[in-house]
Amino acid sequence: MNRIDGGFGWVIVCSAFMTLMLVDGVLFTLGILYIEFLDEFKEGKGKTAWITSLIPGTMLTVGLGFGGIFLSTLVCVGHHFEKRRSFAMGISLSGSGVGIFVFAPVVRILIEEYGWRGTLLIEAGFILNIIVCGAFFRPMQKQSGRTTEKSETKEEAIDLLRCDDNLIYIKENCIPSDKNCTIEENASQDDDVHASKQEIITQTKSTKNTTLSFFSRHFDFGLLTNPIFTIFVVSNCCTCLGFNAPYVYLPDRAEEKGMNKLDSAFLLSVIGISNTFGRILFGWIADRKGVNRLLLYGTSLVICGTVNVMNPLNDSKIYLMIYASVYGMFIGVFVSLNAVILVDLLGLERLNKALGLLMMFQGIATFIGPPLCGKSYVYNLY
Template structure:
């Protein structure tokens, strides 16, 4: 079995996981994800238009008003683990629909805002929660439908973010001019509700059981099979249960110890093979047989705890049970997938390791909230803080925190900065559109480059952030409109790497088995950093009366976030760590595996 492959308390067999079609209805899923990115990201990243209106209407400070804009993306990232749990339990379609409704309600409630603090809850927290539910579902839904074509499909979907920013910046400005900010917010609430239709396209994949599985289930349910399995010929020194046809393992009871003697051919069935259904079909058969034949045994509970029988094999097809669900690149770039796709998928389709009963008490909140097994497993995967002990991941996390502090600065402040130096409002708003279209081009180009074997993706990631940060830090040197357009284009193109290549670089550094855990923790830290970034810049303006210092600070933080990652190869060398390979082991049974299994 592959490294990192485990089974959780509420296990799932590979045969219960749907096979991504790499096309078909998947292209409608891509369309829905693309349109959802257009609307959600387009509205979020065009907040700079509303920021100028809120400053005028509520007469608040720039730092205070910036909280509204920072809360939306901050909450969107911060609720990532919760969204993953809900998606694992209820599916992408349901979570997206609920998210669209919540975001729209948040916008509608903002119409009644008497002060800026009211908008913190309605426009910031409530709408951010809705966008967070939609954001993660839009990513997961595409990955759930694609494997070999995933990079191309994901690239199309996320391009909606840049296109949406390009469209909604002037549209929001037009709506504000025609209907004031309240009318614009109401109209955009109606646009958000269209995401319900996009979410409907996220049709869940259906598990298609093989004929052999159905035949086995039918035979298992027959009364004559039950009678044969429960038949117990008496002996003087104990009880022996024997399979008359030689197809089932012999289960013997001697004294107080139960012994499950599995013949050689049954052990061979337990070896992971190219047929991904075979492993769990054979294991399930033996476990079910064992549980039935030992039903009268005094040591039944002990045996069930060690073999994790029927409850362990409860079928589920939650997308979070795939370790590669957040991987945005094509799986064909992974050598193990190219050599044996079925075997690779088997190795990455897993649950968290079994949690001992004494340690499980730490998660008593799960039981208090009545969370389902799927939700518990997803949260455990994404919120395992032990990964912070990894120096490489800790360095990458600090880099992401620095970058997130300066990431949203241009989206919020660039229009107001341009307007202050005498550029008319329409042209100032167009700077955000430039960021959006450049972002789309950058994601396509850098995504294509990242798939090439001759490209060092970590260096591409580092260098892009370093360039983006320096451009932001140096942008106050000139406030002419052509210069600002050039800055917006550079920022938009290179900042796309921050979102598009994060999961790919994580896999290069940590391996695929740790991606879900790393991605969940990163979302949380990025959300916290996004909370404080724009308000800090606003307070710096309030204290200095100029946007120069805020842009210097924000750009320096992004540049530091990129520069510090250049040290990762050196740290890896000092630690003696080799790049993760996610090897898949396929071995023959050893002699000790041929011995009877004792309970």
């Protein structure tokens, strides 16, 4: 069963949940490893933060590794749901929060047992399990009643390849009378089409191998002329500059204020579990009639910015846990509604290219954000 808002779509949601649990469980617990990197390399906070920026930054900028996983997961879920798209996205992306909640104490224990190098090796083994999850991803099936006929036509069309090497003649009697064949109107207005086979092959290869052709197929840079999309990109870049900062610096800050390593790692678990709750809750709310998704999205970002500004006001354990809870819940809205709002603004048919282009700019901001925050700490601007 493969239909919109149900059927096999829920299997894809479960696979997406597990995929993002593994990916983000590894990504957003880098702050625990960050403490080990500081001890190992004896460098400043800003310079060491480049290590934790490389994985999320490059994955979103060039779409390698985790970037390809994240983009394909969101697009696949988005295409299988319409009325329940926000809710389905919320459930899928809540895997991220569960991953953070589970991985934070696990990573801390693994570091104690095997060191940070052994921990990275074990995490790589976890990531291999995404292959199984990805096997369930598939596009919406389109019904076609001409499968057998197409197969027969393909065999009969092979005769076209047996003509003279220097010239190809396509005549009316080359196509069986009971079969259909579509020829572009601008190809020829006559019954015969005369062309050099070598010329056709050369022109085809030349077109396919051009860089311009590649980018035009995968990136719709024309979207940047759309003022609504441009504003949305700028907003996302500003958010992503500080998006990873709590995940990277919160455990280190907690240890500086006297918390033990396990408790400081638990702060990431608090972000994770509240993030899970927030993504599902606000995903469900966003699907209700009369709810302004863009307003909900913007309000959540204002709340996240406010609690980040208030973070340095107190260093107690309770205060930091409250901060982690509030930030985790409302930053979940940003992640779960990104793709949904893109569909609202641009339409489902442009989701693939729009989301890919948006993630490219997000990656640039994510890449420079944590080191910039580290530098600001060094210069007492935080």
